[in-house]
Amino acid sequence: MSEDDLRTMLAERSGLDRDLLWYPVHDVPRSLGLSWPLTAEQAEGALSDLLDRLRRVLPAPRQECAGRRYVYLSEITDRYQRADTRRILERIQSRGATPACPAFGGEDYDPRSERGWGARPSTAPDHGGKPNWAWWREVREAGPRPLYQMPDPYLGEDEPPVDRALGLRERTGDSAAYRAALSAAVREDPRQIDCWAHLGSEAFERADADDSALPEALGYYQTAVAVAELSLPSAFTGVLAWGELNNRPFHRALHGLGLTWWRLGETVKAAAAFGDSLWTNPDDNQGIRYLIGQAKAGVPWSQAEED
Numbered sequence: 323m324s325e326d327d328l329r330t331m332l333a334e335r336s337g338l339d340r341d342l343l344w345y346p347v348h349d350v351p352r353s354l355g356l357s358w359p360l361t362a363e364q365a366e367g368a369l370s371d372l373l374d375r376l377r378r379v380l381p382a383p384r385q386e387c388a389g390r391r392y393v394y395l396s397e398i399t400d401r402y403q404r405a406d407t408r409r410i411l412e413r414i415q416s417r418g419a420t421p422a423c424p425a426f427g428g429e430d431y432d433p434r435s436e437r438g439w440g441a442r443p444s445t446a447p448d449h450g451g452k453p454n455w456a457w458w459r460e461v462r463e464a465g466p467r468p469l470y471q472m473p474d475p476y477l478g479e480d481e482p483p484v485d486r487a488l489g490l491r492e493r494t495g496d497s498a499a500y501r502a503a504l505s506a507a508v509r510e511d512p513r514q515i516d517c518w519a520h521l522g523s524e525a526f527e528r529a530d531a532d533d534s535a536l537p538e539a540l541g542y543y544q545t546a547v548a549v550a551e552l553s554l555p556s557a558f559t560g561v562l563a564w565g566e567l568n569n570r571p572f573h574r575a576l577h578g579l580g581l582t583w584w585r586l587g588e589t590v591k592a593a594a595a596f597g598d599s600l601w602t603n604p605d606d607n608q609g610i611r612y613l614i615g616q617a618k619a620g621v622p623w624s625q626a627e628e629d
Contacts, residue, residue, distance in 0.1 A: 323365040325350070325358055331365070332372055336405035346372055376405040380412070380548075383556035390460050392558040392602060395548050398594045402548070403541035410512045411548055419552035422562075425471035431561040432466045433458075433604060457600045457614060464559070471566040473553055475515045483507035484516045500524065516571035518546035522578045529585065540582045546575035547595075564607040573599060577608050584613075585623045593617040 323331075329347040333340040350368050351357055360368060379396035402408060476482035487503035490496070501524060507517045522542035528535040550572040562569040580595035596614040600606055616626050 323360045338406050377401045385557045387557035398591050402544055407545045420473035422470045422472050422553045425469040425566045429469050430466035431469050433462045461604045468560045470560040470562055472568045472572055475571045515546050515550050518542050519571055519575040543575050543579035547579055562602045564603050584617055589617045589620045
């Protein structure tokens, strides 16, 4: 197999533009000790190695925090599902990610106030019927924490792309057109976190009938979360309240990521995602407190559904 043929195959399998793959393929003889042309077996090995390198996570920001903090995606997994996620993140970083900023006039979230769970009963059960509020003890022990808001997820002055895509699906019932509209939006601007999250949700809903849909959903949700994380301060200990609308796409993506990992049997990773959800949004408007106990206990998705 020639260098040109290998580059074409890598583009097909990675979903990346062929022109972006010139150097990694050209470097195969040096990096893998091979010579052109490659045998079929050598080509498959080279493709596997190249795809693995493309999917390696970006390192997390330096963490200098003695207490509980947000756990970054790259601390939970060492590989992205999508081959283009790392390049998307590098592209955003090179242009400068918009940082999260203080919300609600610089207020703190105080778990001991009436707005927090501290004023509510602590006996609500999870799906398994047993109370599980260990996460809330961490929140209370941390005390007041600053409230933040993510950057505006709907860039530009026109109707948000996610709303246009949802409107298209509502008018036509065409799921393929809906996916195409969301995909076009993230190709144009990969910072569209809500479009990534909705792509993940659509793929998750197809999983019963399509074996490839769950890995697809995982890739979309990971990309949404990783893009959002670029806006967080390092060693992030703040709160991203659901009441701040800009934070909701991030929480939707985290929720979907946890559910997808759980359904794939990755309960430890699912529990980590759910833990991040509850740490950053302790008011838990999504009901994550009913999920985290089972994920931590390693309860399979199928059994949880039966419960």
